[in-house]
Amino acid sequence: MKPTREEVIQKIMEQIYQERIRFLIYYGNLQGEDIDLLVVLQNWDSDPQEYQPSEFDIFEIREDEFRSRLILMDPIVAEPVITGRIILGNEVEFQSIRDEFLLSFPSQEIINSLRQRAVEELGNAFTFLNKYRKSKDVNDLFFALINLSFACSYYEFADYYQQNPEFHPISFAHLLRENNRELLHEIMSVLKGVKKGEEFHINQIANLFKKTENLLRGD
Numbered sequence: 001m002k003p004t005r006e007e008v009i010q011k012i013m014e015q016i017y018q019e020r021i022r023f024l025i026y027y028g029n030l031q032g033e034d035i036d037l038l039v040v041l042q043n044w045d046s047d048p049q050e051y052q053p054s055e056f057d058i059f060e061i062r063e064d065e066f067r068s069r070l071i072l073m074d075p076i077v078a079e080p081v082i083t084g085r086i087i088l089g090n091e092v093e094f095q096s097i098r099d100e101f102l103l104s105f106p107s108q109e110i111i112n113s114l115r116q117r118a119v120e121e122l123g124n125a126f127t128f129l130n131k132y133r134k135s136k137d138v139n140d141l142f143f144a145l146i147n148l149s150f151a152c153s154y155y156e157f158a159d160y161y162q163q164n165p166e167f168h169p170i171s172f173a174h175l176l177r178e179n180n181r182e183l184l185h186e187i188m189s190v191l192k193g194v195k196k197g198e199e200f201h202i203n204q205i206a207n208l209f210k211k212t213e214n215l216l217r218g219d
Contacts, residue, residue, distance in 0.1 A: 009024075009026065009037070009087060019042075020041055020042055021039060021040070021041060021042075021088050021089065022040040022041060022042055022063045022066075022089055023038070023039075023040040023066075023086055023088065023089035023090075023094055024037065024038075024039055024040075024086070024087045024088035024089060025037065025038040025039075025040070025080040025081075025084040025085070025086055025087065025089075025094075026084060026085050026086075026087050027079060027080040027082075027083045027084030027085070028079070028083060035057070036057045036058075036080075037057070037058045037059070038059050038061070038077065038080040038084065039058065039059065039060040039061070040061055040062070040063050040066045040089070041060060041061065041062050041063065042062070042063065043062050043063050043064050059076065061076075061077065070097070070101055071110075072109075072110050072113045072114070073104070073106060073110050073114065073157070073161070073169055074113075074114070074117065075153055075154070075157055075172060078101070078169055079171060079172050081097065081098050081101050082098070082101075082102070082169060082170075082171045083171050083173075101169060102168055102169060103168065104168065104169060105165065105166070105167075105168065106161035106162075106164075106165055106167070106169075110161065111158045111161050111162050112158075114154045114155075114157050114158035114161070115154070115155065115158045117150075117154040118150075118151045118152075118153075118154035118155040118158065118216055119151075119216060121147045121148075121150040121151035121154060122147070122148070122151040122209075122212060122213060122216060124143075124147040124150075124151075125144045125145075125147035125148045125151060125209055125212070126144075126209065128140045128141070128143045128144035128147060129141075129144045129202075129205065129206060129209060132144065132202060133202070141200065141201075141202060141205055142194065144205050144209070145187070145190065145191055145194065145200070145205055145208070146191070148187055148205070148208050148209060148212050149184075149187050149188060149191050151212050151216070152183055152184045152187050152212050152215065153172070153175075153184065155212075155215060155216055156175055156178075156181055156184050157170075157175060160175060160178060176188070183208075183211050183212065183215055186208070186211075187208055187212070190204070190208065
């Protein structure tokens, strides 16, 4: 049986000493089935841990990196700040961080950074595709798909902000509502299906990789 949000959150809080947590943020579609959690750790803490693929997404990050990524409008941290609800941590401080962020504008440095992250995530997808061809481990194929979703998302955010430099930060849902984001919709549709248990194969992911590569090249 799939765990409830409350059960997942309780499990995370049991696994991580609460004094280590700066902010625990529950974000995304709060009415949907997905469970997305951002765990912002104290700077003095040990390295954030990585979680294996599952029906819920958990990302751990230290506070210094959280703040530096937020300055660059990195969607990994921007999305939780825009759409999230704080579960643990100082609510007044978090709201102050959110208010300041929502009043910011995308500089050329931010746009360039998002484009660079897109290239990096495409490289990660390539690495996992090659690993899968050797290992036949479906997790490698899944991670390739995850990295493709990041690569395409970073590119599309950069493209949106380049075209709308006078706009404040937007959410991922806002980005998806924009026209001409067909590939991002396609990748997210496949990813959603995979998380629900649908089958996927190397040719399908390799085709998405090629499309993403072409997008980043401007083909």
